[in-house]
Amino acid sequence: MARPRKPLLSRDRIVEAASALVDAEGLDAVSTRRLAAELGVSGPSLYNHFRNKDEILDAVADAVSAQVDLSMFEESDPRDWPAALHDWAVSYRAALSAHPHIVPVLAQGPGRRPAGLRVADAVFGAMVRAGWPHAQATYIGALMRYFITGSALGSFARGFVDDETAYDPADYPHLGQAHLLADRRQQVDEGAFETGLRALLDGLALQYEQTVATGTASSGTAGVTVRHSPNRS
Amino acid sequence: MARPRKPLLSRDRIVEAASALVDAEGLDAVSTRRLAAELGVSGPSLYNHFRNKDEILDAVADAVSAQVDLSMFEESDPRDWPAALHDWAVSYRAALSAHPHIVPVLAQGPGRRPAGLRVADAVFGAMVRAGWPHAQATYIGALMRYFITGSALGSFARGFVDDETAYDPADYPHLGQAHLLADRRQQVDEGAFETGLRALLDGLALQYEQTVATGTASSGTAGVTVRHSPNRS
């Protein structure tokens, strides 16, 4: 069985199998031999479709980026940019949370990945339409990505170990044992993400008021359009 | 030379050599054999001092965390918490930027790493002293870490490739070629970090006013103590 008349592999099939493997067993479980076996071929076959293993993992990461919803940037009023950013951030985080093991790859800059670049491009375009100067629009895309990928990667939930004896209260007087319970940790992640996202958007709205809204054709000067509730408690 | 009378290795010596190797050639360059060779011993010797390779990399990451300045949380007025958070964030980012290759390890939650936990503990304690409820103080420590590690990890500067043909303007209409120049990229990282940090702190100050300052013994109700300049442009 040297060359079959119909190709056994395709880039899509490889990415699909790699994604499943990453999700099920983590990044370390992906070896070219193991992945090939999962696809019923021998190891070197993969090199007919990808230049190397890193390119496969990049494609897996990009498939996740492709699932990020970008529709809010086209559909809504450009002046609702905080609401659009909010919804986008939530969708982005949801996509990453569904595939936590690939986040380390995805977090390392957009690189050459098309879907990652498409995301960056959409945010930038929407911020420019909202009236932000080009430089600031770029910053916003970057800083939002920092926060979102950082939260998906450095989650409290994954960071701690389920061994209570590992954290001596004498060493960390403020880190109560309560933080170390598994379900409490997930609460921390949710709360920290929501709190941080709200702060980020409120802070950006403040900068918008001070630099963009004043002196442009923008309708009202006060309150901008902070759609997301500024405080929920 | 089976066992020398004076040990050839120590945890510190191993961590030092591993740090140097990571900084010079990246994470992939660190193999137990290579690291051992650098130290003048054979591969398996390392296992007398660390349980496995991951523990070595954890120790390298923790050594970076240990360089983060925490003095601002003890020295300054607790009500100056935004200024303290700001200075801490800058110091944290500087420490990570000096050792970019280990950030992926460090970003994956504080885990068992003592210095990482000490950082989390210091921030939490300072926020509680500033009057934040325990839950919010935890969130602040987590969300700041998200942003800082995210910015160190997903930097624009490292994310792009120095091959102009890789980015067809037809595919990404808003991503101007100017963004793709190496020095421009570093500007983006700096600007995005500063803009994001300012937004984060402004937004948190807003939440502080609305939830903490009102109804407590806090001195003034308006303005809190936003030391960092709210706008520099």
Add this chain to the structure above:
DNA sequence: ACCTGAACACCGTTCAAGT
């Protein structure tokens, strides 16, 4: 206690050979 060499079960990648 702390180092060694040998060994085990793996890796990523290249390449000539097959159709």
Add this chain to the structure above:
DNA sequence: ACCTGAACACCGTTCAAGT
């Protein structure tokens, strides 16, 4: 064009042996 087995130069880790 697309798959194969063989081969190369590596891995992380275990373990008996040495002092």
